[in-house]
Amino acid sequence: MTSPSPVDVPHPLGSQHPALVVRTVAVPTARVGDLLALLPEPEDAGDIVSWVRKGEGFVGWGRVATFRATGVDRFEQAQSWWRGVTSEAIVRDDVDEPGTGPIAFGSMAYSRRSGTESVLVVPEVVVGRRGDLAWVTTTTTDSTVPPADEPLAAQPDPRDPGEVVFADRDLSTQGWAQAVEEAVARISTGTLDKVVLARAVQATAGHRIDPRWLLTRLAEDYDTTWVFAVDGLVGATPEMLVRLERGLVTSRVLAGTIRRTGDDSHDLALAGSLARSSKDLEEHEYAVRSVADALTAHTSSINVPETPFVLHLNNVMHLATDVAGVVRDGSTSLALAASLHPSAAVCGTPTMDADTVIAELEQMDRGRYAGPVGWMDASGDGEWGIALRCGWYESPQSLRLYAGCGIVAGSVAEDEVAESVAKLMPMRSALGG
Structure with a gap:
């Protein structure tokens, strides 16, 4: 064609x-x-x-x-x-x-x-x-309707990008930990309840990084996520910001995270501790409430479960809640995504105060990281996830990888650094690092 x-x-x-x-x-x-x-x-x-x-x-x-x-x-x-x-x-x-x-x-x-x-x-x-x-x-853009009978055939496998080198961007690991400590100090004054701080890592490969190489490996290792690629942003997000299908809107909220060990019995115990963690439950409640409040303005009815469940991914576990409602005002999926963005899961609470702290402490432009990513059809139906566990192409051989953590009053900088490392693992592993 x-x-x-x-x-x-x-x-x-x-x-x-x-x-x-x-x-x-x-x-x-x-x-x-x-x-x-x-x-x-x-x-x-x-x-x-x-x-x-x-x-x-x-x-x-x-x-x-x-x-x-x-x-x-x-x-x-x-x-x-x-x-x-x-x-x-x-x-x-x-x-x-x-x-x-x-x-x-x-x-x-x-x-x-x-x-x-x-x-x-x-x-x-x-x-x-x-x-x-x-x-x-x-x-x-031709004047005739295309035949849509293009042969479908598997393509040659993507090539290995070779050795990949990783380096901190914008802030060093120590510098980012200090930013976390500063955020906790501000939360302790009562000016805000939660703020999500992100960091970036530069990945540089010996050869061109074929996005199909990343997508294939992400899909194999993280099959419960949405593996996405749009305009040079590639990743695997576990978080569905909003889905709209024939008037029914749903949103999956993830906030509160613990790293998996690979030992099933130990991970089961960790899942129990996550479900009881006051720090993580507090962080999760802020995120759920921000989504429910935003959707209420567009729905005739809404269902918000009282307690979260633990979502098990290959590398981490999250507290998760599925919110659902019936749209009453004809909003499209993109309009609903706009009303939900930025949620407390990627920004904080109160939103404006958290956003100001992010701009000051992160010392970087997030770009399209943590923004809505997905699709929409002509009727307005669609699915929009949050662009997490992702990387953005800066050149054919270089990606900028991102990870963020929710900071609340009980946060410890060392633990947040470890959580950010866990959240970087899907992209690092896909690259071979």
Whole structure:
């Protein structure tokens, strides 16, 4: 298939970009196989997309349209652009399920102050699978509906990036520990209840880092997470910020973490201690309340479990709560993500006070780390996770890795450093470090 020239426009006006022509057809699931194995080797790491969990979800390649924005209204700008694009699109959708027809993959900057652009990408080809259903969506800017019968074939395996060297960025490990101590001191004065502090590590490889290498290894080792790639941001997030499907909204809140040892009996005891930890329960309650309060404004009913459960991942365990509600105001998934962001799980409580402390103590721009990442279809349905356990391509051979920890009154700097190391492990392991 000949790739059309990508359309990169700031506004959804018909006079400024050609209409998208979209075709979705069902295909046998046997033709799809491993979604990630279908991804071709990209010339640029940003030219593929992924949203895969336990073998289901989407992969895509090529770019037909791209939108970028910065600033406080980046969510509104993105939603307005997508509404305009989809209203003008020529669509033939033989499947008619959430995620079929026109679909955009997005990654939003964490901060309104960030110089990093938020982005929506419309791929040329998207392959999706959910249960016994599989489909292919092709999008062009040609005047005819594309056939959507592109052969699906596994691509050659990605190559090993070679030896990878890791180094602190922005703050040294000791410097970040001092920032944690300062945050605890400010919490003790009563000016805020919780703040989430993040740190960054630079990973530099001997050879080009193929994003498919990372995605494949992350999916193998962390199959309960959403393995994502959007515009050069690659990772595996355990946290679903918001899912919207036919009016039902759900959100999974993770806050409160303990590192696993690999010994099942010991980990079971650790899970029990996590579930009883006053420090972690306090941190979790702040995060749950911030999500529930935000969703209440958009829902006719909402369910918030009284107690969290312990979510077991390969490297850590989290306190987790699933919040659900019925949307009453017609909000899209991106609008709901905007109302939830930043939650206490990635910022703190109160939000504005915590955000000010983050800007002062972290001494870095988070970029799209800890911002919403996911997808949205033409109806507004979609899934947006929080961009955690991830890395951003600074060059073909270099990624910036991120990890953050929730700091409350009982936090100990040494323990938070250890937690940050555990949260960096998925990306480090995927790189071979």
